[in-house]
Amino acid sequence: MRHRKYPFIFGFLVVPVVLYIALVIWPYLQTFGYSLTDWSGASPEMNFIGLDNYTKLFKDSVFLGALQHNLLLLIVLPLATILLALFFAFMLNVGGRSGTGGVQGVRGSAFYKVVFFFPQVLSVAILSVLFQGVYRTDEGGLLNGVLSKIGIVDPAHPWQWLADPDFGLWCIMGVLIWSGVGFYLVLFSAAMQSIPKDIYEAALLDGAKRGTTFFKITLPLLWETIQTAWVYLAIAAMDAFALVSTMTPGAYYGGGPDHHSEIMATLLMRNFITFGKAGYACAMGVVIFFITMVLSVVSLRVTRREKIEF
Amino acid sequence: MASVTYDKATRVYPGADKPSVDALDLEIGDGEFLVLVGPSGCGKSTSLRMLAGLEDVNQGAIRIGDRDVTHLPPKDRDIAMVFQNYALYPHMTVAENMGFALKIAGVNKADLRTKVEEAAKILDLTEFLDRKPKALSGGQRQRVAMGRAIVRQPQVFLMDEPLSNLDAKLRVSTRTQIASLQRRLGITTVYVTHDQTEAMTMGDRVAVLDKGLLQQVDAPRAMYDRPANLFVAGFIGSPAMNLVEVPLVDGGVKFGGSVINIDRADLAKAGDAKTVVVGIRPEHFQIVPAGGLEGVAVTVNVVEELGADGFVYGTTQVSGQDKDIVVRVHSREIPQRGETIHVVPVGTETHVFATTGERLSR
Numbered sequence: 001m002r003h004r005k006y007p008f009i010f011g012f013l014v015v016p017v018v019l020y021i022a023l024v025i026w027p028y029l030q031t032f033g034y035s036l037t038d039w040s041g042a043s044p045e046m047n048f049i050g051l052d053n054y055t056k057l058f059k060d061s062v063f064l065g066a067l068q069h070n071l072l073l074l075i076v077l078p079l080a081t082i083l084l085a086l087f088f089a090f091m092l093n094v095g096g097r098s099g100t101g102g103v104q105g106v107r108g109s110a111f112y113k114v115v116f117f118f119p120q121v122l123s124v125a126i127l128s129v130l131f132q133g134v135y136r137t138d139e140g141g142l143l144n145g146v147l148s149k150i151g152i153v154d155p156a157h158p159w160q161w162l163a164d165p166d167f168g169l170w171c172i173m174g175v176l177i178w179s180g181v182g183f184y185l186v187l188f189s190a191a192m193q194s195i196p197k198d199i200y201e202a203a204l205l206d207g208a209k210r211g212t213t214f215f216k217i218t219l220p221l222l223w224e225t226i227q228t229a230w231v232y233l234a235i236a237a238m239d240a241f242a243l244v245s246t247m248t249p250g251a252y253y254g255g256g257p258d259h260h261s262e263i264m265a266t267l268l269m270r271n272f273i274t275f276g277k278a279g280y281a282c283a284m285g286v287v288i289f290f291i292t293m294v295l296s297v298v299s300l301r302v303t304r305r306e307k308i309e310f
Numbered sequence: 311m312a313s314v315t316y317d318k319a320t321r322v323y324p325g326a327d328k329p330s331v332d333a334l335d336l337e338i339g340d341g342e343f344l345v346l347v348g349p350s351g352c353g354k355s356t357s358l359r360m361l362a363g364l365e366d367v368n369q370g371a372i373r374i375g376d377r378d379v380t381h382l383p384p385k386d387r388d389i390a391m392v393f394q395n396y397a398l399y400p401h402m403t404v405a406e407n408m409g410f411a412l413k414i415a416g417v418n419k420a421d422l423r424t425k426v427e428e429a430a431k432i433l434d435l436t437e438f439l440d441r442k443p444k445a446l447s448g449g450q451r452q453r454v455a456m457g458r459a460i461v462r463q464p465q466v467f468l469m470d471e472p473l474s475n476l477d478a479k480l481r482v483s484t485r486t487q488i489a490s491l492q493r494r495l496g497i498t499t500v501y502v503t504h505d506q507t508e509a510m511t512m513g514d515r516v517a518v519l520d521k522g523l524l525q526q527v528d529a530p531r532a533m534y535d536r537p538a539n540l541f542v543a544g545f546i547g548s549p550a551m552n553l554v555e556v557p558l559v560d561g562g563v564k565f566g567g568s569v570i571n572i573d574r575a576d577l578a579k580a581g582d583a584k585t586v587v588v589g590i591r592p593e594h595f596q597i598v599p600a601g602g603l604e605g606v607a608v609t610v611n612v613v614e615e616l617g618a619d620g621f622v623y624g625t626t627q628v629s630g631q632d633k634d635i636v637v638r639v640h641s642r643e644i645p646q647r648g649e650t651i652h653v654v655p656v657g658t659e660t661h662v663f664a665t666t667g668e669r670l671s672r
Binding site: 065203204206217 | 362363372384389390391397398399410458586
């Protein structure tokens with residue numbers, strides 16, 4: 001019986017492990033291999049050129065600009081999304097009126113929970129179309145239309161939103177945050193509901209107001225969930241490909257105007273598909289991979305705290 | 311220090327058609343230890359939470375001292391509560407847990423530390439001050455919860471079954487500790503429990519609730535000796551009082567071979583009922599030799615020997631029906647299972663209730 005056990009376990013393990021190696025590990029290795037060549041992506045011919053792609057990459061001002069944009073996303077997106085989601089989750093679960101009647105959410109919290117989750121069920125394609133409508137540069141755009149009605153925007157010179165060099169990336173961030181808050185709201189709500197209610201009641205009796213309760217009780221008890229959310233959002237910030245490539249101006253995967261909303265992923269795609277510089281694009285992919293991995297590990301390590309048990 | 315008054319306080323949960331606490335009228339004196347007791351769902355915890363401000367009061371009022379606190383938020387009521395599951399803040403040390411309320415109130419650090427240390431000393435927690443709750447045993451956590459309450463020196467202590475998560479032995483010792491601590495501090499205390507030993511031993515007075523209605527408020531001894539109705543009679547005392555429905559006869563009621571005399575005036579309260587309920591506590595039976603006309607024959611089913619004494623669980627025939635009877639017997643004269651013993655109620659220690667529940671005997 002004992003000797004039979006290992007073939008049995010092996011039988012179950014071998015298929016997923018082989019699939020994982022073939023479909024995940026091998027492409028990673030291959031990408032790294034291609035990044036050391038001048039492969040065009042179209043022909044099977046390629047020459048080994050060592051680390052040339054990498055040295056070129058770190059002198060490429062467009063790539064460095066894109067990297068900067070990703071880093072900006074990396075700071076703003078998790079911070080804004082988590083703070084907003086935390087605030088809403090707190091209000092919906094324990095932030096209700098501070099009279100008698102114990103701990104409860106604001107009135108209608110069940111309704112808000114559903115409403116806030118709506119953006120999460122929209123596909124990125126719909127988001128893109130929707131917000132192109134919102135950000136349109138003529139009066140037909142939701143924002144310009146409203147702003148010109150109330151006289152903030154001059155209809156002859158409407159704001160450019162996505163086409164504005166200083167503003168395009170922030171518009172994209174707005175969409176990312178708008179669509180992400182709902183999910184993290186639900187995530188934090190679930191975590192808050194696992195905190196025993198009598199802890200909040202004890203805090204109420206101890207005289208804690210909403211703010212104190214939030215910072216001294218809720219936040220420390222939600223720490224692990226926030227940490228997880230941070231890692232997810234950091235990974236999302238390193239990506240953001242779909243929205244940038246569909247919404248921002250610029251031929252082939254957006255990123256305009258003049259690379260002002262360029263991110264690493266759009267640059268990678270343009271180099272790979274359009275410019276026929278597949279080896280160079282692979283080098284970018286490798287850089288993105290390492291940055292994402294290092295960020296995840298570092299953020300989990302740095303924010304590690306003692307595990308909380310109820 | 312302050313008294314607490316429930317003035318026809320009523321709580322109806324949204325969607326419920328019957329109130330969970332129905333026009334509760336209760337006065338708790340300054341420094342008094344009042345125990346709220348009753349079966350699950352009787353409204354005792356709800357009553358406590360109404361006083362704490364964690365539950366709305368739909369009708370009536372609640373006062374602490376002269377202040378009407380009916381609609382005040384919990385933080386303005388000057389109360390401290392010990393929760394059943396302690397509700398300690400898991401991410402704070404014992405000292406931080408105990409000092410949290412004072413810190414919010416803006417007490418300076420030195421004073422806060424002294425107060426926390428004093429409370430820790432009283433509760434024997436000094437060496438645990440820097441630990442987190444998860445590194446404490448159940449009993450220690452319970453003491454931290456107590457400590458969090460006493461550090462604040464509130465006007466009223468509220469305790470919601472604080473001992474129910476402790477093991478039996480610890481419960482007994484903590485019971486006396488809490489009672490003596492309360493006497494020492496002299497702070498008005500409302501204590502909720504379903505355990506009637508706690509109710510009998512800890513409180514100055516006991517309030518029995520059932521189905522949201524206050525049944526009786528009295529000193530534990532008085533309540534035991536003279537329960538106001540059938541519910542209290544059956545609830546207070548362990549094992550419970552024997553309650554047997556018997557027919558009325560001239561001058562009293564017939565219980566087996568003996569007649570229990572009842573005052574004619576009291577009997578009149580029963581109206582034209584044909585039967586009444588006689589209540590006899592297990593310790594108020596006398597074993598008599600077989601063959602006498604008096605008493606009832608009890609067939610022994612189970613015997614519980616507790617060391618100091620024993621309880622006989624048996625059946626007897628009362629007006630043609632089998633009735634379960636519990637009799638306390640001396641530890642040296644414990645009958646065997648299957649044996650038949652003859653018992654007579656001690657005349658002065660019987661209780662008579664109308665079948666509707668009302669007490670008839672004095």
